[in-house]
Amino acid sequence: MTGRRSLLALAGLAPFSARAQAPWVPDRPVRLVVPFAPGGSQDVLGRLLAQAVSGPLGGQVVVENRAGAGGVLGAETVARATPDGLTLFLATAGQLTIAKAIGRRLTYDPIEDFTPILWLTDSPVALLAAPDLPVKDAKDLLRFAREAREPLPYASTGIGTNTHLIMEDLKARESLKVEHVPYRGAAAAFNDLQAGRIALMFVSVPSVLAVAPGQFKVMAVTSRGRFAAVPDVPTLIEAGVADFEASIWTGLSAPAHLPPAIRDRLAAAFTEALHSDLVRSRLNVLGAAPNGADGAAFGAMLRADLARWTRVAAPLTITLD
Missing domain, CATH: 3.40.190.150 (Bordetella uptake gene, domain 1)
Structure with a gap:
């Protein structure tokens, strides 16, 4: 009898144990x-x-x-x-x-x-430069910004945004002479960058992909390795900014x-x-x-x-x- 009771007890517990271990599924x-x-x-x-x-x-x-x-x-x-x-x-x-x-x-x-x-x-975000800025690559751009007589204006997509803070981080790391000019979005900033009223800016990779080539220079990306969407663009780490990733x-x-x-x-x-x-x-x-x-x-x-x-x-x- 004892053995039979034990088997019955285990049989009664089995459904409960199965329910307790069932994965959660949303009921709505x-x-x-x-x-x-x-x-x-x-x-x-x-x-x-x-x-x-x-x-x-x-x-x-x-x-x-x-x-x-x-x-x-x-x-x-x-x-x-x-x-x-x-x-x-x-x-x-x-x-x-x-x-x-x-x-x-x-x-x-x-x-x-x-x-x-x-x-x-x-x-990652991409570092852009005005098409007429006399720089050939990201390392050259950083040198140019360090040695500029007057601060170079840089655009962001707004105060306190990623593109603002990433540039300020790079500015502090590389002792860049740059000055913040906030915009309400990327479109107006692109126009001023193309016209040379803005020297440089960070912007999202999708924004870069959506704009026709030649409107600005794509200098670098902020990923640790080259980014699949823009494989020909080097990283800032390649340009000599150690461990800079955003x-x-x-x-x-x-x-x-x-x-x-x-x-x-x-x-x-x-x-x-x-x-x-x-x-x-x-x-x-x-x-x-x-x-x-x-x-x-x-x-x-x-x-x-x-x-x-x-x-x-x-x-x-x-x-x-």
Whole structure:
């Protein structure tokens, strides 16, 4: 009897154990909050991932665009959400690391109020020079900027943006004589760069790919190795700026206190989506490369990124709010 009772008890426990070990599957559509308006490269990436991940995850993922305040409104939405795996965030530095580094008034802590799930993609920026600037390569450009009698005007796509802070970091590292001229976007800056009213600027690789050749000189990219979308363009490291690397990264985050089992399930599903033919075939067009590092690596990068941009922004006068 004892043996029979034991077998019956084990039989009763088996279904419970199977249920306890079953992978998490969302019971309603997961919303992926994209902190930008529809149509931009981050929105395109978010929609590609949402389409590709629905199969591996076993549930529908829908994009919710929450633009405003540089994407901060979208981050606030996610930070306040329930940590149940049903609200995710397509994160960039503009809402997390740079946002805090430049002193934006935030209702959330960019490190403590989110669960990092996956480091999705990296996209370097390209260093451009005016077509008539008397330089032949990036090393020559850096020498020219160091020895200039008057500061060379450089453009950015706005105060406190990636393109602003990356140039300020390079300026400090290489003792460049350059002066910031902020623009509201890349189009007007391109016009002034082509006309020689601006000497140089950093801009995203997709913006470079969208402009006709010859309108400016593409001097370097900020990736560690040459970037597949522009393989003939050398890196700043090749130009002699040791270890200088900068990325417009995207990552997947959720509200803080997300259960580890749900985090791991989401990471696995989005990793599969990131490496799917659908997504990989479009990343080059978006000027991005898949990363795929796990939540721990993504979290470590966030802390390092925050420290870097806080250091770069500290001597600058940045007023946004």
